[in-house]
Amino acid sequence: MTDNSGAIPLETDTDKTAPGAKVLEVRDLSVDFGVEKKWVPAAIGLNYEVRAGEVLAIVGESGSGKSASSMALLGLLPSNSRVRGSVKLSGRELIGPDAGRIREVRGKDVAVIFQEPMTALNPVYTVGAQIVETLRLHNAISPDEAKERALHMLDLVELPDPEKAFKSYPHQLSGGQRQRAMIAQSLSCDPKLLIADEPTTALDVTVQAEILDLMRHLRNKLDSAIILITHDMGVVADLADRIAVMRRGVIVETGTAQQIFSNPQHEYTQALLAAVPHLGQGADSADVDVTAALAAATHSELESVDPEELARRERENEEALKVAAAEETKRKGEPVLELTDVAIEYPKQGRVPAFRAVEGANLVIYPGEVLGLVGESGSGKTTIGRAAVGLLPVAEGTMRVVGQDISAAKRNGKQLHRIRRDIGMVFQDPSSSLNPRLPIGESIGEPMFLAGVAKGAALQGRIEKLLDQVELPRSYRNRYPHELSGGQKQRVGIARALSLQPKLMVADEPTSALDVSVQAKVLELFQGLQRELGFACLFVTHDLAVVDVLADRICVMQRGRIVEQGTRDQILRNPQEAYTQRLLAAVPLPDPEKQRERRELRAQLLAAGIE
Amino acid sequence: MIRYIIRRLLQVIPVFLGTTLLVYYMVFALPGDPIAALFGDRQPPQSVIDALRNQYNLDQPFWVQYGLFLKNLFTFNLGVDFTQQPIAATLARIFPVTAMLAIEALIIQAVFGVLFGVFAGLRKGKLFDSTVLVASLVVIAVPTFVLGFVFQLVFGVQLGWAKPTVGASANWGNLILPAVVLGLVSFAYVLRLTRTSVIENMNADYVRTATAKGLSRPRVVLAHILRNSMIPVVTYLGANLGGLMGGAIVTEGIFNVPGVGNKLYQAVQRGEGPTVVAIVSVLVLVFVVANLLVDLLYAWLDPRIRYE
Numbered sequence: 001m002t003d004n005s006g007a008i009p010l011e012t013d014t015d016k017t018a019p020g021a022k023v024l025e026v027r028d029l030s031v032d033f034g035v036e037k038k039w040v041p042a043a044i045g046l047n048y049e050v051r052a053g054e055v056l057a058i059v060g061e062s063g064s065g066k067s068a069s070s071m072a073l074l075g076l077l078p079s080n081s082r083v084r085g086s087v088k089l090s091g092r093e094l095i096g097p098d099a100g101r102i103r104e105v106r107g108k109d110v111a112v113i114f115q116e117p118m119t120a121l122n123p124v125y126t127v128g129a130q131i132v133e134t135l136r137l138h139n140a141i142s143p144d145e146a147k148e149r150a151l152h153m154l155d156l157v158e159l160p161d162p163e164k165a166f167k168s169y170p171h172q173l174s175g176g177q178r179q180r181a182m183i184a185q186s187l188s189c190d191p192k193l194l195i196a197d198e199p200t201t202a203l204d205v206t207v208q209a210e211i212l213d214l215m216r217h218l219r220n221k222l223d224s225a226i227i228l229i230t231h232d233m234g235v236v237a238d239l240a241d242r243i244a245v246m247r248r249g250v251i252v253e254t255g256t257a258q259q260i261f262s263n264p265q266h267e268y269t270q271a272l273l274a275a276v277p278h279l280g281q282g283a284d285s286a287d288v289d290v291t292a293a294l295a296a297a298t299h300s301e302l303e304s305v306d307p308e309e310l311a312r313r314e315r316e317n318e319e320a321l322k323v324a325a326a327e328e329t330k331r332k333g334e335p336v337l338e339l340t341d342v343a344i345e346y347p348k349q350g351r352v353p354a355f356r357a358v359e360g361a362n363l364v365i366y367p368g369e370v371l372g373l374v375g376e377s378g379s380g381k382t383t384i385g386r387a388a389v390g391l392l393p394v395a396e397g398t399m400r401v402v403g404q405d406i407s408a409a410k411r412n413g414k415q416l417h418r419i420r421r422d423i424g425m426v427f428q429d430p431s432s433s434l435n436p437r438l439p440i441g442e443s444i445g446e447p448m449f450l451a452g453v454a455k456g457a458a459l460q461g462r463i464e465k466l467l468d469q470v471e472l473p474r475s476y477r478n479r480y481p482h483e484l485s486g487g488q489k490q491r492v493g494i495a496r497a498l499s500l501q502p503k504l505m506v507a508d509e510p511t512s513a514l515d516v517s518v519q520a521k522v523l524e525l526f527q528g529l530q531r532e533l534g535f536a537c538l539f540v541t542h543d544l545a546v547v548d549v550l551a552d553r554i555c556v557m558q559r560g561r562i563v564e565q566g567t568r569d570q571i572l573r574n575p576q577e578a579y580t581q582r583l584l585a586a587v588p589l590p591d592p593e594k595q596r597e598r599r600e601l602r603a604q605l606l607a608a609g610i611e
Numbered sequence: 612m613i614r615y616i617i618r619r620l621l622q623v624i625p626v627f628l629g630t631t632l633l634v635y636y637m638v639f640a641l642p643g644d645p646i647a648a649l650f651g652d653r654q655p656p657q658s659v660i661d662a663l664r665n666q667y668n669l670d671q672p673f674w675v676q677y678g679l680f681l682k683n684l685f686t687f688n689l690g691v692d693f694t695q696q697p698i699a700a701t702l703a704r705i706f707p708v709t710a711m712l713a714i715e716a717l718i719i720q721a722v723f724g725v726l727f728g729v730f731a732g733l734r735k736g737k738l739f740d741s742t743v744l745v746a747s748l749v750v751i752a753v754p755t756f757v758l759g760f761v762f763q764l765v766f767g768v769q770l771g772w773a774k775p776t777v778g779a780s781a782n783w784g785n786l787i788l789p790a791v792v793l794g795l796v797s798f799a800y801v802l803r804l805t806r807t808s809v810i811e812n813m814n815a816d817y818v819r820t821a822t823a824k825g826l827s828r829p830r831v832v833l834a835h836i837l838r839n840s841m842i843p844v845v846t847y848l849g850a851n852l853g854g855l856m857g858g859a860i861v862t863e864g865i866f867n868v869p870g871v872g873n874k875l876y877q878a879v880q881r882g883e884g885p886t887v888v889a890i891v892s893v894l895v896l897v898f899v900v901a902n903l904l905v906d907l908l909y910a911w912l913d914p915r916i917r918y919e
Contacts (some may be wrong), residue, residue, distance in 0.1 A: 074823060114816055123913070123914070124913055
């Protein structure tokens with residue numbers, strides 16, 4: 001299945017683009033999609049270029065056309081699309097040639113890394129087979145040579161055991177390993193241009209930081225041009241040389257990373273940057289210099305920061321911590337949620353044995369407090385949230401919710417039903433957590449109706465009031481979920497959770513499915529409501545920056561255990577546990593300068609051998 | 612894996628006992644006296660009736676009858692039916708015929724169903740797709756006996772392409788016509804299932820990856836879309852094989868195929884408990900093995916599924 005058997009062998013590829021040469025030149029690129037016999041534009045008149053060894057980040061929110069325009073480069077759009085303009089790859093026109101010619105370019109000169117490595121790799125073939133397939137397609141080499149080359153690639157992307165990874169099916173690898181395998185496949189034919197479409201969005205922060213390190217490292221080594229498509233300003237700051245900001249199909253601003261971050265010209269860029277939650281700048285109190293805090297905690301010195309300057313920043317941080325400690329209000333009242341040595345198990349199902357997801361958890365939430373429960377996937381944070389509403393049984397220890405022992409309550413018993421009236425829950429995916437066949441007014445009113453709190457006109461009045469509270473027009477009452485945007489749907493989810501005036505709110509990643517600017521507004525609303533209504537909140541999230549905005553206290557989980565907890569200032573200014581430090585260091589900052597410091601610090605942390 | 616297969620085969624025991632008991636009871640509970648029916652209008656001497664009743668254990672209570680049946684079964688002595696033919700010989704005669712018919716039907720529906728399904732899926736919304744969809748709906752809607760008679764008349768009698776009836780000379784060639792009729796309905800379902808599955812997989816991320824790698828369209832379809840699309844289809848075909856082996860009473864009747872369906876129908880009508888239950892016992896085994904094969908094939912197609 002080799003299409004261009006005359007290809008030059010990989011090792012002696014003399015066709016290397018000279019450093020700094022233009023690899024890609026895009027002129028007046030427009031993409032339209034045919035929807036109901038009309039052309040709907042997805043990208044309009046784009047102009048940009050990428051040079052060898054350079055990373056161009058195309059930034060925008062969902063629907064900005066950043067993905068569609070990049071897929072158009074390779075003709076990867078569905079058949080109802082239309083692409084116009086000119087795309088030149090090292091002088092060779094890619095728009096308009098017959099399908100056979102663009103096929104030579106795909107995978108060989110231009111490779112793509114997709115967002116979700118689980119679905120982007122074929123589940124029924126081994127990782128090795130998929131890389132070999134790519135290699136043999138573009139190079140006239142024997143299966144053995146291809147295998148050797150594939151193993152080399154897997155080694156290059158720093159997979160711990162290339163032989164094993166070669167023989168593994170995608171589902172047998174972790175998310176980070178899968179993305180590494182995907183990158184190995186993309187780089188296997190030494191492409192001139194790499195298109196990375198949200199390469200780290202589906203990954204945990206610490207894994208994301210590793211993949212970003214890998215990409216930076218590979219860029220320096222291979223000298224390919226990279227187009228990075230992302231919505232995450234932190235990722236951009238970490239990797240990009242130049243940035244193009246897209247909105248509604250148009251590039252509104254381009255510039256170097258430095259220019260965009262320090263002096264954004266277009267108002268949308270400014271708004272976008274302002275909306276990005278910035279770890280350390282969350283609450284209204286003073287900004288936290290997390291870098292300084294980490295440096296102090298680990299006694300590190302940074303090359304990129306003057307030692308005296310760093311010492312000053314560390315001192316400032318210490319003082320702020322003292323001030324915060326002095327100001328700390330006494331926690332009072334009866335705890336709303338109290339976990340004592342709690343272990344939670346997913347019950348045995350058939351031949352699948354019970355799985356203990358949380359072990360020895362202790363935490364307390366007092367009235368009016370927001371506790372941010374942070375951890376990476378598989379840490380058990382969602383499990384605690386689910387157990388708090390009685391969806392999972394408590395295997396050991398006691399869990400008291402609003403003064404009642406939920407761990408002793410019978411499953412689906414009356415007591416549990418009563419407790420649940422005092423708990424509101426907001427779910428992660430606003431689209432699937434609302435019944436698509438119920439108007440949103442009914443979704444909001446249902447808890448009140450079922451609890452017998454209100455009926456008829458009184459119920460309607462309450463629904464209207466809740467809609468007011470979440471800042472949705474009252475007329476939306478009769479709309480169906482599909483008529484609302486993601487942010488509006490999540491507002492409905494919050495209104496429903498509030499409808500019984502709960503004492504405890506459990507919010508499970510309520511904003512992770514939303515765009516940054518929408519997320520910022522929903523978080524603001526949530527914060528306002530929490531202050532106004534004074535409910536206690538267990539806020540489950542993977543995003544430290546979001547917790548930073550909302551939480552009074554932060555609780556860090558890893559592998560089913562709570563590793564560290566304390567006030568926001570304690571955790572951010574003075575992290576004690578190695579895992580917390582690593583987690584904080586892994587969050588990319590939406591500022592290239594600060595991110596450089598942070599990166600150096602993280603490298604030191606890892607080098608210090610702290611597991 | 613071996614443990615899994617053994618466990619699955621052990622499951623046959625309760626299934627086998629349950630089905631045979633149920634079927635035996637249902638035949639036992641049929642109204643009418645099978646011995647009297649055997650003689651039609653004539654009234655045989657009481658001694659003859661008694662002897663026959665004794666021979667077939669009909670004078671015993673139900674549990675004893677069932678017990679004796681099981682005992683005979685496990686000693687490989689299936690006994691004789693009401694016409695004094697050994698039941699074992701009957702089984703050996705009818706099952707190969709039905710097996711041939713079933714395999715032919717299965718191949719027809721699998722090959723054509725998948726082929727048409729893939730093309731329809733790849734050309735979603737185009738003329739070919741719409742035509743095939745409407746045609747498959749017609750096939751599903753028309754009852755089998757109508758299809759059977761029409762095919763018999765057109766291809767068997769008028770065009771003379773195949774023998775209109777099979778009779779005693781059942782071989783691969785003669786069974787083509789009934790196999791087509793038998794396979795047609797499931798062919799329509801296989802087609803629709805394949806089509807849906809292909810459409811779903813066509814938009815999968817890994818197909819986009821395969822295209823982005825530079826693979827040719829045929830290679831993307833064959834290596835990446837097809838294998839993933841076969842997973843639900845295989846499940847359906849496997850379940851269907853059991854059904855086909857159970858004999859198609861209508862189709863076998865129309866084309867006079869001396870197979871399981873015909874024999875089973877006769878035996879039920881005559882209230883011949885031993886014959887009915889013997890046939891059903893074999894069918895239970897066929898079903899279980901077919902299901903096991905499907906599950907193994909499934910694990911081979913999809914490495915995410917692993918049995919232990």
